[in-house]
Amino acid sequence: MTEPLREPAGVEALELLSTGRLEVVGRLTDASNATFYATVEAGGAEAACVYKPVAGERPLWDFPDGTLAGREVAAFAVSEALGWGVVPPTVHRDGPFGEGMVQLWVDGDPDVELVALSRRTDHAGLRRMAVFDAVINNSDRKIGHLLPVPGGHLYGCDHGVSFAEEYKLRTVLWQWQGEPLTEEALDGLARLAGLMAEAGGPLAEELAVRLTGPERYALRRRVELLLEHRVHPYPSPAWPSVPWPPV
Template structure:
């Protein structure tokens, strides 16, 4: 993985920096529904931009327990790493200027990419991986603006706080593969996640148990098992909106 998206840092170095560096708030992303702060994180020798979402700034939702969105973002990163796809930028749960929250390395995206056109592609490997990832975490808010293509060609995704519900709530702009056979690449990655979930000592299991409820972790296991068993991309739920609003 190249470091083009993280100001010259590799993902591993970026993860260490957001975990241990000092956070300085530079401003607020006012378009976000929850408190989302643009920060600089520094350890004296290195610095980078990051996003800090304090739990104290989370807006209550009717269908998710209060104060859990930051932990769900960190859980999404754990799933991304278990898949082996680096779908989510380095993300940690830590203390900050406004209390505990999620801190995620800022992705310097490729602003020349037409995100609407990108979201409609059918032969983009990374985009299709994103669709599989969303099915695993039960993402209920995959908007076009949550796609972060980098100058080096890699695709990241952000804003995974409303994920991991027990009930099937997949809501996404990436339905172009519904019902199609999963690729061998996807099945191999799903097998890695299944193995991690079966091992209570794995990094994936430890992280999910820390931030999700028992039934939510069980639901993750069930979704992975179903995907492997049926070997196809899922369909929209008949009684749940299939596309987030607004889609951008």
């Protein structure tokens, strides 16, 4: 009998997601692209996960075809480089319907009311998420993409439409626009900038696989501008600032 992997982080989770036997349980029908609830098992450990095959991605006018799964993996890499763990462990691997993104399933805290959470200004994890979204240029931060877990940590999911060259930040988390970044945010951004600058380093190599050259340049510039101006960004007047529907 297998035992579930209970801690949704770390090398153990990534190893399980990367090498375990992936079995689809059912389809998550609310998702716009083919998204499956699955299990992954290896060496007596088992965990639930989300599997998004590249073959199930719908073409978008503003993102290259077949790149959404890789952008989710890039978002995890950036989250880890920041040191914030705002994205559950995520890998790119083969599966029953071809290559795609596999992400550890996170059970949200049912006692947290997400709409109320999204409006708070005193939640450190939420403010961290707002900075993370600015870094990856997330064009679809909906309320339902917030995953608070028991104990207080906040994860986020669905980062496939991120890392565009053009400024497309679209989010429900605008409550800090124009306010100074926290010291924690500045420290994380400086750490990220340093890791991206390491030619041949793990982060630079991962991003080179998942993003185009212009997208990587735009990512570096966003980080540089956040460090230079030291404030949360403002919405673009040329782009809808809140996703629809917001939930």
